[in-house]
Amino acid sequence: MDYKISDRAKKTTLGIAIIGLVLLVFGFFQQKDFVYAKKINDHEVEIRYNGSAGDEEQAELQQTIQSKMHGYALDFHSTGDQHDSSADHHVEESHHKSSDDHDAHAEENAHHGGGHHGPTFVWNVHLNHEAEGDNHHGGGHHESGADVLTEMINSGDVAFFDSEIRRFWSNLLVNGFFFFGIALGALFYLALQYATESGWGVVLLRIYEGIMSAMPIGMSVLLVVFIVGSFEGHHIYPWMDSDLVNPDSDSFDPIIYGKTAYLNKPFFWIRVIAYFLTFYLFFKWFKKKSKQEDLEGGTKTHFKMYRRAALFLDFFSDFSSTMSWDLFMSIDTHWYRTLFGWYVFSGIWLSAMIMVMMITLYLRSQGHLPLVKESHIHDVGKWMFALSFLWSYLWFSQFMLIWYANIPEEVVYFVDRIENYKILFWGTFVINFVFPMVFLMSADTKRSAGYLIVIGLIIFIGHWFDVFNMVMPGTLFDQWEFGMLEIGMFMLFLGVFVYTVLRAISKAPLVQKNHPFLEESKHHEF
């Protein structure tokens, strides 16, 4: 029953990781810092930028714009007088960024741009036709040059390179947490199996152990994100910005300041270390004891694990909640929601069950798990089905109450997402709810590998987008893009994660030898 990772599996997983890495490198250099354009009339466009840009960069951008506008001679006037345009600026602000939460971010950006309020530059662009008889568009209907220019700039065709590489850091957080969550979900489920003394799943326990062995990957990536964030290398967490919580600063944010009792760097680090250390030590301990049980037999180790599992669940129930506040809710610092922890938790649990299902199906198809019967697969399938409902239920509970109450400080979270992430926001809900409901309802589909793989993959990606949705609207606002960077980093993580899991599984016998409920699990059938 020993399993050795096959060459093919090794090549596939590492191949995916390498392709991902290549895509990631290409994508890395395509990160944009958007410039905003507003049409004033058919011959005039206002271009505004809130970040930092030197004179050279500005000139370069002007040239790029000129080169892309064939047939027009562009005239750039700088109207960068901030006081003059401050009233206008707020109109613009509310147009692009719909919440005061974002204003804080915008101000923060502005601050880093040059230590003053308002945009770095505002250009009034006059569009003059170069040639007479400009009917080269043909026909009566043609877009004015101003429309073309506005569209081009707002869609990000012309933009600065994002010097803060926000997309990279945000994606690192998304993927780091998503794959950390899968490992954590597996650990949680293993503890649940021990604490409830479940018999059916004993033949699968080594798979959970294998999956949770990949926990250090996600952990170390998250640590990198936190460390860089603490030194203000990126601004995923606005409350880490010392200016926002400094009453003497221009960009002081009283709401965030009011939360500094909880959201401050030392306490954050204490919490993060407490989470990671707890999870890591429990995971190591469970693995050690399970190996020890293989050698010793008897029920002594089992009862030890049983008690320790209950203890872990205690820690986990608190930490999973506070961790979701620290990692995701604090991105939208002004916003808070008590249900959030559960919502994140249901997501990681479900992703973990999908991963368990995939690994089990793979190993079974290779003939490595003769003890795993259709009934076990069916039961894991039921978990996928049930947890999809748990997730949808929590998603909807969170959404509906906020939507219904319509309190401005709460709705900002959803307004951002619905305005700028419409397809993703509704799409993740529909996919993660409707697909499992329609296709995993019947008992037959929960036993069919084909259905499980297809539906599992779809909702797996759906839940990745769910995490994406939690992070991006708070870090990239309306400047999000989905491209090589996102796909590449996901593939890189996926490949490395699956490879680590398979390698960890190959290090121990595939089924525990002396688990007291092993016999029950072998005969699990319904």
Next chain:
Amino acid sequence: MSDKIIYAMYDDDDHLLNGAKDLVAKGVHVTDVYSPMPIHGIDPIIGVQPTRLGIAAFLYGITGTMLAALGIRFMMIVDWPMNIGGKPSFSLLENIPSFVPIFFEFTVLCAAHGMAITYLIRNKTLPGMPPRNPDPRTTDDKFVMEIRTSENSKFSDEELTKLVKNTAFIEIEEKQI
């Protein structure tokens, strides 16, 4: 046509399950089994068709959803338009998140009641109906298998009784109708 019913009683569901397996393997048709609790795996052995209660439940449920939608549309949108959470859009679609709990509750209500009533009617166990189980002990801790001679014409009565007696029964009762 005269019909004889053989009731074989067991005191363990495993004994009944193995007995039924034995009999069916020999070509006996088992009409029914009376049991205080569901016996896993008995259905395919005695040839009970998979239940269609699930399909009925779906139909009742969708009826409930429709009724809820119609009712809410009439009450909250058409007859007496309501301002919901400061969103006076007076449209079913735009206010749908606030109606989802009602859709859900009404769907569950209709599906649950429909299923329960269908189940009782189909099993002829509506309150007040005469009991069909041959022995009240089948509602406690005994299991009874029912075999009819009319459905097993290839065996004589004696042969059938003998076959049943080969299983791990505790009592056999024969009833002539």
